Amino acid sequence: MFSRSRQSLPLIYSAASKRLLKRSPCVGSAIGSIRHHGGPSVSTNAPTVTVHFLQPDGETVKSVPARVGESLLQTAHRNDIDLEGACEGVCACSTCHLILPQDVYDNQEEPSEDEEDMLDMAYGLTDTSRLGCQIMVSEEMDGIQFEMPKATRNFYVDGHVPKPH
Amino acid sequence: MISASFFGRYAAVRSVAIITARTSGFITSGRQIVCPPKRIQSFHSRCHSTTASTTSNANGDAKPCSVAIVGTGPSGCYTAKYLLNAFDKKSTTNSSGIHIDMLERLPTPYGLVRYGVAPDHPEVKNVENDFAQLFVDSNRIQFWGNVAVGSDAVVSLEELRELYDVVVLAYGCASDRKLGLPGETSLLGIVSAREFVAWYNGHPYFDHIGYEVANALGNDNNDNPKHVVIIGQGNVALDCARVLAKGAQGLKDTDIASRSLPIIGEDGVANVTVVGRRGHIQGAFTIKELRELTKLQAEGHGAKFVVLEEELDLGETPASKQELEQKGSRPKVRINKLLRDAAAASSNHDDTTTMDTKQVQLRFLLSPKEFQPSDADPSAVGAVVCERTQLEGEPGKQRAVGTGQLETFPANLVLVSIGYKGTPLPGLEQWFDAQRGVVQNRGGKVDEATAALGGLYVSGWLKRGPSGIIGTNIMDAKDTVVNIMKDLDASNSDDSKSDAREKLLELLQQRGVHVVSWSDFQKIDAKETSASYKRTDQQPREKIVELDEMLEAAGVASR
Numbered sequence: 001m002f003s004r005s006r007q008s009l010p011l012i013y014s015a016a017s018k019r020l021l022k023r024s025p026c027v028g029s030a031i032g033s034i035r036h037h038g039g040p041s042v043s044t045n046a047p048t049v050t051v052h053f054l055q056p057d058g059e060t061v062k063s064v065p066a067r068v069g070e071s072l073l074q075t076a077h078r079n080d081i082d083l084e085g086a087c088e089g090v091c092a093c094s095t096c097h098l099i100l101p102q103d104v105y106d107n108q109e110e111p112s113e114d115e116e117d118m119l120d121m122a123y124g125l126t127d128t129s130r131l132g133c134q135i136m137v138s139e140e141m142d143g144i145q146f147e148m149p150k151a152t153r154n155f156y157v158d159g160h161v162p163k164p165h
Numbered sequence: 166m167i168s169a170s171f172f173g174r175y176a177a178v179r180s181v182a183i184i185t186a187r188t189s190g191f192i193t194s195g196r197q198i199v200c201p202p203k204r205i206q207s208f209h210s211r212c213h214s215t216t217a218s219t220t221s222n223a224n225g226d227a228k229p230c231s232v233a234i235v236g237t238g239p240s241g242c243y244t245a246k247y248l249l250n251a252f253d254k255k256s257t258t259n260s261s262g263i264h265i266d267m268l269e270r271l272p273t274p275y276g277l278v279r280y281g282v283a284p285d286h287p288e289v290k291n292v293e294n295d296f297a298q299l300f301v302d303s304n305r306i307q308f309w310g311n312v313a314v315g316s317d318a319v320v321s322l323e324e325l326r327e328l329y330d331v332v333v334l335a336y337g338c339a340s341d342r343k344l345g346l347p348g349e350t351s352l353l354g355i356v357s358a359r360e361f362v363a364w365y366n367g368h369p370y371f372d373h374i375g376y377e378v379a380n381a382l383g384n385d386n387n388d389n390p391k392h393v394v395i396i397g398q399g400n401v402a403l404d405c406a407r408v409l410a411k412g413a414q415g416l417k418d419t420d421i422a423s424r425s426l427p428i429i430g431e432d433g434v435a436n437v438t439v440v441g442r443r444g445h446i447q448g449a450f451t452i453k454e455l456r457e458l459t460k461l462q463a464e465g466h467g468a469k470f471v472v473l474e475e476e477l478d479l480g481e482t483p484a485s486k487q488e489l490e491q492k493g494s495r496p497k498v499r500i501n502k503l504l505r506d507a508a509a510a511s512s513n514h515d516d517t518t519t520m521d522t523k524q525v526q527l528r529f530l531l532s533p534k535e536f537q538p539s540d541a542d543p544s545a546v547g548a549v550v551c552e553r554t555q556l557e558g559e560p561g562k563q564r565a566v567g568t569g570q571l572e573t574f575p576a577n578l579v580l581v582s583i584g585y586k587g588t589p590l591p592g593l594e595q596w597f598d599a600q601r602g603v604v605q606n607r608g609g610k611v612d613e614a615t616a617a618l619g620g621l622y623v624s625g626w627l628k629r630g631p632s633g634i635i636g637t638n639i640m641d642a643k644d645t646v647v648n649i650m651k652d653l654d655a656s657n658s659d660d661s662k663s664d665a666r667e668k669l670l671e672l673l674q675q676r677g678v679h680v681v682s683w684s685d686f687q688k689i690d691a692k693e694t695s696a697s698y699k700r701t702d703q704q705p706r707e708k709i710v711e712l713d714e715m716l717e718a719a720g721v722a723s724r
Binding site for chain 2: 082084085086087088090092093094095113114116117118120121123125151
């Protein structure tokens with residue numbers, strides 16, 4: 001399956017690579033550490049507010065308790081909301097994309113350049129889109145509904161042609 | 166029941182029911198009751214126990230259905246994730262369970278997350294932790310590494326389809342689109358970006374690329390600055406440019422394979438030029454990767470980023486301007502601004518440019534026409550001749566048309582980065598669209614094949630073509646899963662091939678295949694992340710690049 005036709009080239013880099021491959025002894029590194037979801041560590045005793053997630057079907061609403069101070073991605077994950085967080089909440093993907101009500105959007109601090117760059121890749125981007133990992137729950141969010149981007153069921157069947165990359 | 170050496174490691178004990186984290190209460194298996202472990206035991210014991218997580222119902226008539234997923238990259242893993250979710254959401258009272266076996270050609274999972282994502286994007290690889298949870302949390306799903314589907318010596322696609330109720334192909338793209346220019350395949354020093362990326366990322370099949378790259382970049386005691394031309398303007402092209410510009414110095418603390426560092430050199434490559442046929446508004450890269458190039462110098466990698474204002478002007482045709490005003494153009498607008506700023510910055514500093522400054526150039530409206538052999542070695546590439554193009558056509562459909570004006574770029578190494586391409590497994594040819602490199606499907610279902618022999622589905626690049634980011638696979642996998650579930654719901658669970666797992670195991674044992682289980686992979690992972698194996702403390706891991714060494718680390722070394 002893979003071309004191996006050019007393998008007979010002289011091994012001219014072996015000396016250098018062997019020098020490099022002689023690994024330096026290192027101690028005390030974090031071995032196999034799993035990074036947990038990004039976002040603040042919020043006490044289980046933190047005050048909670050109720051927030052609503054409009055599901056990708058555009059109809060179902062799930063209402064869940066959100067701890068003040070945590071990110072909306074954390075809220076979603078604690079409450080089994082199907083919001084992906086592929087990069088674990090470090091603003092390096094766009095899978096936790098949420099659509100905010102205009103007034104809530106306006107009350108947030110400006111998104112960082114990194115977040116804007118990620119939003120550019122978000123599916124179904126709107127003017128009030130943000131990343132769930134970057135929005136922290138506040139007291140004022142009690143009763144607020146956040147919209148998950150709409151899933152288009154069978155979008156390939158419906159003739160949607162993804163843009164070439 | 167199967168009892169062989171493999172059994173101890175990867176046992177398929179159907180008489181013991183280990184409950185999964187998601188199922189509640191405890192399961193009666195007929196012989197014993199096993200209480201649910203709160204959140205699993207050790208990796209070892211986890212992977213040693215297998216079972217039917219959902220056993221027969223009270224009447225003993227609901228049998229779990231069996232699913233084989235070929236490929237363990239993002240599309241395979243998200244398909245598995247949403248299949249499990251779909252089963253969890255179904256009413257549990259009368260539903261049969263699901264057994265998913267994820268078959269992987271390599272001893273290691275995660276596909277392009279491990280071998281495609283750039284080494285200096287560790288945060289993107291965090292998704293591996295999410296995928297790992299699939300195998301950790303559930304005994305309904307198993308990792309079968311070192312199982313190359315499609316090889317008669319291992320298991321053919323047809324055999325797999327006979328064994329399993331559902332087969333999902335998620336093995337992505339193992340080939341490249343070609344330019345079709347003379348010399349592309351015969352001249353040394355012209356490598357596909359896919360192969361180059363797999364090589365620097367430590368893929369065990371791509372060691373040979375190192376010889377060619379080493380020759381091209383001339384570890385030949387010749388200190389002349391080296392030139393690399395990258396053809397194509399997607400994120401893969403920009404990743405390659407960044408890796409070449411950073412060099413060993415800028416990458417030593419990443420998981421880039423040690424074998425590649427001496428070849429790309431301590432300081433990287435002096436001149437990297439990325440060319441594309443169309444203009445900057447039509448580039449396939451995303452802004453994150455572009456911004457990284459603009460920051461190379463500021464972040465201490467010493468590479469000046471060059472964009473030519475006149476090329477941006479040429480690309481801003483009336484149709485391009487309209488493209489910037491269309492709905493959904495925000496990413497293009499932001500890229501346009503970033504490039505304009507970069508062009509202004511690079512022209513401001515022209516005076517200070519000296520020959521010994523490293524630079525990465527992003528060049529537009531240039532179509533490769535010819536590869537010229539090197540003067541010193543006529544068997545190797547020496548330059549790429551490009552033709553200036555101009556954009557013609559409607560907004561969104563602009564084409565690059567040649568103007569006859571030529572520009573020659575010296576090149577010690579050429580990376581062709583114009584797209585990956587899928588290839589059919591033996592037995593898949595009749596449902597394969599060779600032009601597009603995808604399997605013909607509707608919503609992930611391969612209709613004709615399914616009608617003939619049972620469920621055949623497809624996910625990811627093999628389904629939609631090689632585009633998008635990891636997250637794109639989420640919607641894609643959900644789409645396929647909806648259609649799998651539809652078909653499963655319409656079928657009778659009495660007919661389920663619930664013994665697929667045991668039969669596959671038997672077959673692979675007969676053929677002497679050394680299957681790498683999830684717990685075996687943990688041993689590879691442990692070695693790669695151990696302090697004594699890594700080259701620096703900061704490195705997340707040093708990948709094992711030899712297949713034999715991987716199998717040995719996994720404890721399944723061939724005799």
